[in-house]
Amino acid sequence: MITVSATDLLRVIDATLVSKVEPSLGDVNGRSALATVRHLLNFVRVRIEREGAMLIADDAALRRLLGQMAEYHRSAGDSEAAAVVTAALETAPTCDATASLDDLTLEARALREALHLALARLQGLRAERGDDPAYQAIRAQIRAHIVREIEAEGELVGPAFFGRGPRR
Amino acid sequence: MDFSPDHLQRYLTHKLGEPLAITAVERFSRGTSRQTWFVDVEHRGTAETLVFRTDLAAGSIEPTSLDQEYFMYERLGHTDVPVAKALFWEEDPAWTDTPFYVRRKVEGSWNIPGFLDPDPRYDDLRIAISKEHIAKLALVHQVDWKGLGFDRRLSAPRDEADCAHHYIDLTMKQFEAVRGSGMPVMLEVAEWLHDHAPVAPRISLCKGTNGFGEEVFKGTTLVAMSDWEEASIGDPAADFAFMQYLAPELERDGRKIWGMAQALDHYRSVSGIAVTIEAVRFYGVLRSMRLIAMSEKAGTATRTHPGLAEIRQAWTGTEVGYICRRGLIAAMGLSDPPPASALAELHETIEAPL
Numbered sequence: 001m002i003t004v005s006a007t008d009l010l011r012v013i014d015a016t017l018v019s020k021v022e023p024s025l026g027d028v029n030g031r032s033a034l035a036t037v038r039h040l041l042n043f044v045r046v047r048i049e050r051e052g053a054m055l056i057a058d059d060a061a062l063r064r065l066l067g068q069m070a071e072y073h074r075s076a077g078d079s080e081a082a083a084v085v086t087a088a089l090e091t092a093p094t095c096d097a098t099a100s101l102d103d104l105t106l107e108a109r110a111l112r113e114a115l116h117l118a119l120a121r122l123q124g125l126r127a128e129r130g131d132d133p134a135y136q137a138i139r140a141q142i143r144a145h146i147v148r149e150i151e152a153e154g155e156l157v158g159p160a161f162f163g164r165g166p167r168r
Numbered sequence: 169m170d171f172s173p174d175h176l177q178r179y180l181t182h183k184l185g186e187p188l189a190i191t192a193v194e195r196f197s198r199g200t201s202r203q204t205w206f207v208d209v210e211h212r213g214t215a216e217t218l219v220f221r222t223d224l225a226a227g228s229i230e231p232t233s234l235d236q237e238y239f240m241y242e243r244l245g246h247t248d249v250p251v252a253k254a255l256f257w258e259e260d261p262a263w264t265d266t267p268f269y270v271r272r273k274v275e276g277s278w279n280i281p282g283f284l285d286p287d288p289r290y291d292d293l294r295i296a297i298s299k300e301h302i303a304k305l306a307l308v309h310q311v312d313w314k315g316l317g318f319d320r321r322l323s324a325p326r327d328e329a330d331c332a333h334h335y336i337d338l339t340m341k342q343f344e345a346v347r348g349s350g351m352p353v354m355l356e357v358a359e360w361l362h363d364h365a366p367v368a369p370r371i372s373l374c375k376g377t378n379g380f381g382e383e384v385f386k387g388t389t390l391v392a393m394s395d396w397e398e399a400s401i402g403d404p405a406a407d408f409a410f411m412q413y414l415a416p417e418l419e420r421d422g423r424k425i426w427g428m429a430q431a432l433d434h435y436r437s438v439s440g441i442a443v444t445i446e447a448v449r450f451y452g453v454l455r456s457m458r459l460i461a462m463s464e465k466a467g468t469a470t471r472t473h474p475g476l477a478e479i480r481q482a483w484t485g486t487e488v489g490y491i492c493r494r495g496l497i498a499a500m501g502l503s504d505p506p507p508a509s510a511l512a513e514l515h516e517t518i519e520a521p522l
């Protein structure tokens with residue numbers, strides 16, 4: 001087993017950039033690029049540490065939400081719209097416990113695309129169904145999911161970037 | 169484009185039809201959207217600096233094209249707005265594999281010594297610079313955009329009531345063309361903005377991106393307005409939504425001496441145009457949407473051309489997009505905004521640290 005972890009390596013790479021590379025850079029372009037590189041290396045480290053669990057939870061929540069959207073359309077008698085959402089759910093890649101971060105990202109991307117298209121369709125029904133409590137409820141569920149997902153992103157971005165100096 | 173001195177010497181000799189010498193070539197370190205190169209040239213016994221603009225190798229982060237940017241500089245040359253003179257467009261494959269254009273360099277600097285120093289002794293400087301910028305923005309907003317044909321390239325709203333709706337739809341069209349995957353918050357906020365759209369006081373040419381670092385100053389005079397890639401036709405309030413320190417909130421002895429409210433009052437006194445704080449806030453949300461479109465384009469370039477993409481595109485495709493998404497859900501009252509310090513850090517550079 002290689003006991004030096006990926007995040008250990010990222011920390012020592014960053015320290016080396018600071019102690020050995022940065023002092024040798026004379027021009028603004030190089031120093032600016034190095035500042036960005038350091039922030040992004042830190043972002044990679046935080047994502048390695050936290051993103052897997054976050055994506056697994058988010059992908060599961062997205063699947064539940066899309067299922068609820070399909071159910072909403074069925075209840076409203078719109079079987080064609082329900083079938084579109086169901087098909088998107090079925091064709092999205094499915095990850096198991098051995099999935100890599102890249103695989104989880106592909107699954108998340110497919111599910112978010114499905115949500116985007118399904119929401120666009122729902123928005124097109126707003127003039128007709130905007131006063132319907134069931135319509136309002138599914139829209140509220142979507143908004144709640146969007147907020148949770150963006151707030152969760154903050155758990156990756158904040159520790160990686162905030163308070164760590166110029167990005168460029 | 170090959171920016172080696174030898175190639176530039178051959179190209180410019182051919183283009184200008186007379187011998188010349190290249191004395192220095194430098195890529196400008198600021199700016200994320202496109203490449204800017206300063207090329208020092210000597211010919212006919214005189215020296216001058218030419219500015220070359222071209223897209224990044226993996227593509228600009230801007231949803232609009234380089235030739236639209238050139239069009240803006242060319243048209244603005246027929247107005248009172250201070251801009252660098254556009255010289256020529258080049259796309260001949262004999263000389264370059266990517267289009268570029270060339271403009272003159274206006275002497276001055278994006279940096280204003282003391283402007284970001286929080287010492288109150290610089291407050292008068294900050295207010296003077298803010299007023300100067302507002303006076304030049306007023307010139308932009310009073311350009312005869314129809315007479316000069318700006319609407320040949322920039323789509324125009326039908327009337328004052330359509331300005332906000334037109335800008336939302338334009339932004340969503342640009343976003344849909346570049347997005348890397350689904351982003352339902354953009355659909356939600358577009359709908360919310362349509363529900364809250366203000367009526368514009370008039371239809372103006374708008375610059376798009378403003379603020380400290382975007383313009384060229386000589387002393388306290390704004391001698392050239394730069395970065396026209398986000399220009400549009402619509403509500404002048406849009407130009408107050410992204411000021412990057414040029415409408416600073418200043419208090420002295422517990423008394424407000426300058427800020428957005430005072431800046432808008434001053435703008436009204438010099439232009440006769442009434443812009444409300446509420447409209448500025450509205451366009452601030454749209455500004456975040458536009459930045460998300462840029463973030464998506466940058467992210468796509470990073471994913472599809474990792475060998476060509478610039479490191480700043482990777483940053484724009486990550487942190488910048490997140491901050492803006494956070495701003496959108498805050499604007500709709502669904503969550504807290506990102507920390508003010510994080511917003512300030514986005515504008516910070518190693519040349520102008522906070």
